[in-house]
Amino acid sequence: MLLKVKALQLIAGRPIAIIHEDTAKWLNLHVGERVRIKRYDKKQEIVAPIDIAGSGTLLDREEIALSQEIVQELKLRNKEIVDINPALRPLSVDYIKKKLHGEALTFTEIFTIVSDIVNNKLTEAEVAYFVSGVYLNGMNFEEITSLTKSMVKTGHQLNFHKKIVIDKHSIGGVEGNRTTPIVVSIIGAAIDELGLNAIFPKTSSRAITSAAGTADVIETIAKVEFSIDEIKNIVNKTNACLVWGGSLGLAPADDKIIQVERLLFLDPEAQLIASILSKKLAVNATHVLLDISYGKGAKMPNIVAAKKLKEKFEKVATNLGLALRVTLTDGSQPVGNGIGPALEMQDIIKVLRQDPSRPLDLENRALYLASELLSFVLNISKEEASKTCKAILESAKAFNKFEQIITAQKGSLSKLEEKLALGKFKCDIFSERPGTITEISNKKMSKIARMAGSPADNGAGIFLYKHVGEPVKKDEKLFTIFAETKEKLSYAKKIADRIKPVLVK
CATH class of the missing domain: 3.40.1030.10 (Nucleoside phosphorylase/phosphoribosyltransferase catalytic domain)
Known part of the structure; x- marks a missing residue:
């Protein structure tokens, strides 16, 4: 079916295609099913899961709304004609089921999964099932080796020709x-x-x-x-x-898998090894x-x-x-x-x-x-x-x-005071008792710094005055929080007061 492109100013991190509900009925498609999108009279195509827009929306029956990932990949212009057709379910879905059932995968099966991830042939849900299967059942050394090789083969490589x-x-x-x-x-x-x-x-x-x-x-x-x-x-x-x-396309499957891992709060060991x-x-x-x-x-x-x-x-x-x-x-x-x-x-x-x-x-x-x-x-x-x-x-x-x-790298070490200026709003956190510092939590410090605006705000973060094992007096300064706005500083301080990242005994 030929449809007219409606380019969305949307960067979703994955291809997104939206068609009118009447078009979906005509093609017998449901939300999440895949379509092949091809420039008219061109060979280049991309597979993407679809969403469906109801009647009375801004999308007409003869239009297809596309995210920037698809627009840029196919080099499309607004109102350009594309050919869309239902796409078959990838064979890699069956291989993902095998891993969920605890079976070992061959190199060919793993390469197929990784290749389909890179080419956006799998939905986020299907990638999540793959991550879950690896997390629950693990991978043997041959599988981890195959996963690593597959990630390399499906991305770009840097060759410097040095010994x-x-x-x-x-x-x-x-x-x-x-x-x-x-x-x-x-x-x-x-x-x-x-x-x-x-x-x-x-x-x-x-x-x-x-x-x-x-x-x-x-x-x-x-x-x-x-x-x-x-x-x-x-x-x-x-x-x-x-x-x-991140922009070089080195092992791009890894970047896509990590996006899903972050949503699931999972970090399978096999994936960690293959990723690095x-x-x-x-x-x-x-x-x-x-x-x-x-x-x-x-x-x-x-x-x-x-x-x-x-x-x-x-x-x-x-x-x-x-x-x-x-x-x-x-x-x-x-x-x-x-x-x-x-x-x-x-x-x-x-x-x-x-x-x-x-x-x-x-x-x-x-x-x-x-x-x-x-x-x-x-x-x-x-x-x-x-x-x-x-x-x-x-x-x-x-x-x-x-x-x-x-x-x-087009930078310089001049005007460092200006480039490395800290957030204009700050607050000091003091020790509530005398003693020795027994713990400084990485995770809690990270949470406070992020609430203060880091890393989006260069000058936001924390300056530590003490480390574990050092003595501290009552009311002695432990750390200072920096932020670019009063609101962010206030929020970070409330978090710091609640979670207590530094323990003194």
Whole structure:
């Protein structure tokens, strides 16, 4: 059936098509069923679930309303003619049922599911059933390997044609843990100093549940969204980058699955492993450092769970031929002083400039990870690697490399007071009793910072004055909340007063 396009100014994160109820009756279609939408006299098409508009709406019988995802994919103009026809149910739905029943899937079956997710042939409900099946029944190592390979094969890849391609990842869950820009700067400077045929093309994420992601933090002083060709140019100039990976189409199935996981509040272990390793394979990494944090409030509750996850990552990486080193670090409290984009960037710059007021816990963790990575790449002792990394940081070579990367990404370190200005409204939270700090909750701190406006408001967030194990007096300042509006500050303070993120005993 030929219908006229009515382009909606709607970005839904997935294709949305709406037809008139009379058209739906004519085609014998119901809400949620699929249609193939094709430009008239063109081969390009897209499959999308339909919604139905009743009579008396703004949609006429001869029209089809399309979200921007479809309009942009098919390069459609308003009032252009498209051909729509009912689409058959994908075979991947049967494979999803198999996983729900606890059966193992073959590579072909997993690849079909992943391919259909990427091509929007599955509804959100069907993707949710797949996520639930994996969460309830798990995946064996062959399935996880197949899922990882499928994610890579259905997306773009970055080829740099270098002997050594270095990458790093943290499984997250620790507030303020902004080691990546420091590690990239140290290793980038080491590449220059040692004349290595190596690069460190770091693609990072934006915040999902935390107060800020690495991309959010870097964006306070530089651009992070680039095309693949632009990233290659940046890396050619600097041997490194600090960019957002979300717009590159690396393992796009992973991004779509994560959207559903967020709605379900599920994070299946098999998907976590495939998600991380697929992104590393997509940039053709030769050496990957993975940091798994553990402790109360972290993704891994204790070191036993962290070690089990480490073994699984290592086994799957071996199956994929990926050189991986895994570190286990304490994630029971926030790292650094700042939580939020501008506050975390202030911490990073203080460490790189060796400012006397720099957060030493962030510096020590970054040095530890950089040393692990350098010893892994060069196959040298950790002691030797540690000396090299420390010398690079203390000599300002790491800072110079960071500035070079920021400049290449169309940013600068000038006017930092203006760029990293904190929210104009703030309030201090004080200790109600004397004692020792026994706990600082990552999740609670994240909630307060987000209620204050982070990461959308660069200057919103929290500045921590104390860490676990430190003594505190009655009425001594524990942390300060920053926000851009009085309303957000008031809400964040009410949350802080209620949930008590810092325990003093």
